[in-house]
Structures are given as structure tokens and as C-alpha cells.
Amino acid sequence: MTVSESAVARSLAEKVARESYGRLVAYLSGRSGDLASAEDALAEAFLAALEKWPDTGVPDNPDAWLLTIARRRRLDDWRKEKVREKGADHLDLVADELSAAAELADGIPDRRLALMFACAHPSIDAAARTPLMLQTVLGLTAIDISARFLVSPKTMGQRLVRAKAKIRDENIPFLVPEREELPTRLPPVLASIYAAYTNGWMEIDGAKALGHEAIWLGHVVVSLLPQEPEAKGLLALMLYAEARRSSRQGRDGEFVPLDQQDVRLWDRAQLQMAEGLLHEANANGPTGRYQIEAAIQSAHVARRLGGASNWQTVVSLYDVLGKIAPSPVVTLNRAVALARMGHRDAALADIDALSGDARMADYLPYWAARAQICADLGKRTEAVEAFTVAIGLCWSEGERRYLEEQRSKILS
Amino acid sequence: MRYMLMLHANEADGQAVAPQDMARFMGQMFAYQQALEKAAVFISTDALVGSSEASIVRVKGGEVSVLDGPYADAREQLGGYFIIDVANIDEANKWAARCPAATWGSVEVRRIRDRSEYAG
Numbered sequence: 001m002t003v004s005e006s007a008v009a010r011s012l013a014e015k016v017a018r019e020s021y022g023r024l025v026a027y028l029s030g031r032s033g034d035l036a037s038a039e040d041a042l043a044e045a046f047l048a049a050l051e052k053w054p055d056t057g058v059p060d061n062p063d064a065w066l067l068t069i070a071r072r073r074r075l076d077d078w079r080k081e082k083v084r085e086k087g088a089d090h091l092d093l094v095a096d097e098l099s100a101a102a103e104l105a106d107g108i109p110d111r112r113l114a115l116m117f118a119c120a121h122p123s124i125d126a127a128a129r130t131p132l133m134l135q136t137v138l139g140l141t142a143i144d145i146s147a148r149f150l151v152s153p154k155t156m157g158q159r160l161v162r163a164k165a166k167i168r169d170e171n172i173p174f175l176v177p178e179r180e181e182l183p184t185r186l187p188p189v190l191a192s193i194y195a196a197y198t199n200g201w202m203e204i205d206g207a208k209a210l211g212h213e214a215i216w217l218g219h220v221v222v223s224l225l226p227q228e229p230e231a232k233g234l235l236a237l238m239l240y241a242e243a244r245r246s247s248r249q250g251r252d253g254e255f256v257p258l259d260q261q262d263v264r265l266w267d268r269a270q271l272q273m274a275e276g277l278l279h280e281a282n283a284n285g286p287t288g289r290y291q292i293e294a295a296i297q298s299a300h301v302a303r304r305l306g307g308a309s310n311w312q313t314v315v316s317l318y319d320v321l322g323k324i325a326p327s328p329v330v331t332l333n334r335a336v337a338l339a340r341m342g343h344r345d346a347a348l349a350d351i352d353a354l355s356g357d358a359r360m361a362d363y364l365p366y367w368a369a370r371a372q373i374c375a376d377l378g379k380r381t382e383a384v385e386a387f388t389v390a391i392g393l394c395w396s397e398g399e400r401r402y403l404e405e406q407r408s409k410i411l412s
Numbered sequence: 413m414r415y416m417l418m419l420h421a422n423e424a425d426g427q428a429v430a431p432q433d434m435a436r437f438m439g440q441m442f443a444y445q446q447a448l449e450k451a452a453v454f455i456s457t458d459a460l461v462g463s464s465e466a467s468i469v470r471v472k473g474g475e476v477s478v479l480d481g482p483y484a485d486a487r488e489q490l491g492g493y494f495i496i497d498v499a500n501i502d503e504a505n506k507w508a509a510r511c512p513a514a515t516w517g518s519v520e521v522r523r524i525r526d527r528s529e530y531a532g
Contacts, residue, residue: 150502150506151501358452361450362447388442388443391443392442392443404436
């Protein structure tokens, strides 16, 4: 095998193993509610698969392969009586689940969605929902997850352990809610996935991978709830953003704003998929915030076809979004679009109206937008001050450098 | 809650930085402080002189000893600090990750003990 062939084999193995991982965790813990046990049983099997499959090829029934290894390892452990004393009844239940699953291995029912609903249950600490989903559905480790949420691996590990204990001890059910309940129960699941994506959007180390994980989760929800327009809207929204990822940075890592991006670098396949999903979502029923946000992205990428972004459409869409999901971020983004249409004074008035909102005080896009609009209006002092705050709020070197250059343009 | 962000960096690397780069770094630190102030979390900050001007004093068994800096065994030295007031460690970490000093050294985040925590 050449290097690139083995890389392809590895990524295929990883994809299949991960697909099985979440399904098996969901299935194996559905009755006992014991995520930790299910994960223990699968962790080694998952690693073994990632070692073997790139060489041997992915087995015909990956679920069965993983279960066989997991069962064998579990039995070995139990035989050694290492773990027998602590909670024998409980271990028996886990053993039952493993055996029952092994008999069903031809078709493990896909309960990943039920698992996601358990992870996003209202009694789970909101800060733990997204990481918990990433761990249980995708098999990411606490170390993988921690860096992306700016906490230490130990802290993240403790949060995850607490959340799992809660699911087990409070018997939080692994259930996809009935259709009439979905409108209230689905939003936290979608919000968790989107939180994973936006965490990945920041250019922190490892962030790119997290974006991929979020999109993966989005695909899972869409495939298991094909009738839900908002699930499709969210996936479309993430794909629109993802398609532009490689054009957001120049050759030297410098930040490139949306309207200066090279459209040839945009991922056409992802854009096409996003357009298709958005179309289906819109045909499917009531319009929610993710669909509108995706539609805004769609108007932005229209530049690929028409050469210019359609700012009037963007403003109108923000008006709709402001009605169903008002937030200072919506007001801010609408103001930016207004400014792009030439209505700079109106845009600045809207931004000024937000200045008392504490949430904007450390929100980089607020300061960057304010700076640019003040600069365009010739308000140099205000522009320099706002650019300075924006620079101080940066996470990434590329963005910092970009804003420093914008500021020095005014000063020169 | 108050947190101290301790900025550690390699002094030798710092001395080797070209003047125009240093001016840019200083500008970034100023911008960072502006951001902290706008967000109303800033309490205080200071930069420290190099460890070659420092001394360590110990009194052990009645014997006083004074050790002059720099301390050869430590690669990174404390070069300055920010004291901020935020809700929790997650917020403090968020601000630490934005600190430009984190890109050339490391930022240690520690909660400052509240007076109420001392047994009365």
C-alpha cells in the first residue's frame, strides 16, 4: 500500500468504526443507562479496529466484529475477577446487554438519536451536553474534547463522569420524544451540535476536526429524523460555512474576510449538498432559525454565481430571523449587511443601540463591525478605539494580524 | 471571582525579539488590556523586570540566604500578570487564551483566594 492508500484505508476504517461506535454505545447502554460501562466495553474494540482495519479491510459486519472483541475483553476482565466485587448485579446487566446485542449483530437498531436526546436532557449540565455527545456518539476522548472547550483534560473528564452518573442514577431515558414533543426537545440537541461546530470554527488547535465531528452529528440527526426541517437547516448551515473554510485563510495564515475570499476555493460538493438540504427543509414545513441562517449563507455564496452578494436579501432574512429568534447578534449582523448596502449611518445607529448590552462587550464581531463602519464613515478616533478592542479579543494570530493591518490603514 | 493570569515566558527569547516586532507585541498587550477594560473584567496588570534583577530570600533555621537571579534551572520566568474579575474558571481560561502572551509563552490561571475563605 502506498502512503496515500493507507491514509485512505485509515480514514475509511475510522469512519466505519465511528459509525458503529455510537450505535453500539447507544444500544449497549439503553437498558442500564450505563454509558461508562458500554464505553469501557467498546473502547478497546474501537482501538483494535483502528489498528487492524486499515490493513485487513473493513469487515462485512463491523458492528458484529466490534461486539465480538468487546465481549471477549469484558469476559477476560471478569474472569480475572478484577471488577467482580463492585456492583455484581450491575455488571450482570451490562453482560446481558452485550450478549443480547451479539445475537442481534446483524442489525443493531440505531439508537444514536435517543442517546443524543439523553445527552441533551434538561437535567444534564448545559456545559456538559455537547462534550458528552461528542464522547458517547463519536468516541472522542476527554483529551480530544478538552482543548477545544478550553478546559483541562482532567476537568473535562470529571464533567463527563458526572454527566454519565446523572444519566444512570436518575434513569434519564434513552428515548426519541414523540412527534408532538419534538419541537421542544429537539432544539437542545441541535444547539449542542451547533455549539460543537462554532467551537470548531475558532482557529484553536484541533478546532478543524471538531467542525467535522459536528457535521457528522448533523448527518446522523438528519438521517434519523428526515422529516425535521430544522435538522436539515442546521446541517445546511454548517455545510455552507464548512465549504468556505479553506478560503478563510491566506497562504500565510492571514484572515480573509468573506467578500474577499476566492470563490474558486469554495467546496462545490458541500455547497451543493447544503443547497439541496435547504431546499428540502423549506419544502418540509415551518421555517426555523437554522433554516433562515442557512438561507443567509446561501445568499452570501450566491456570489459564486452572480459575482455579488445580495445584501438586500440578507437584510430581509435577518428581519425574519429577528422576529423568530431575536438576539443582539442578529441585530449586529443585520447592521453589517445594511452598511454593505451603503446605509452606514443607519447601521452605526443600530450598533450604537447595542453598546449597552453586556454580551457585546467581549464579542469580537461587534467590535470589528463597529470599527469598520466607523472607519468607512471617517470617524477615525472611534474606529481606532474599536479596532484596538477587537484586536484584544482575538483568539487567532491570523485574525489579529488582519485587524492590526486595518487599524494601521486608518492611522497612516 | 478574581483570577490572576501569570504570564511566563523565556527571557532569552524575549531579548532576541527585533524592536519592530516588540512594538507590535506591546501593541497587542495594550489592545488586550483595552478589551479587558471594555468587558469590565479588568482589575490590574503589571510587567516585571527581568529575573537578573531579582533576588530570592530565605530564612532557614535562623540563617538568612539571598540568591541573585537569574535562576539557571528555570526556562520560563514570570514576566507579568493580569488580575481579572470573572464568573468562573471557564471565563478566566477564555481570557487567558486571548492573551497575546500565551502565543510566546504560557499563561497560568489561578483563582485569588477570597477573604471569606480564610477561617475567621
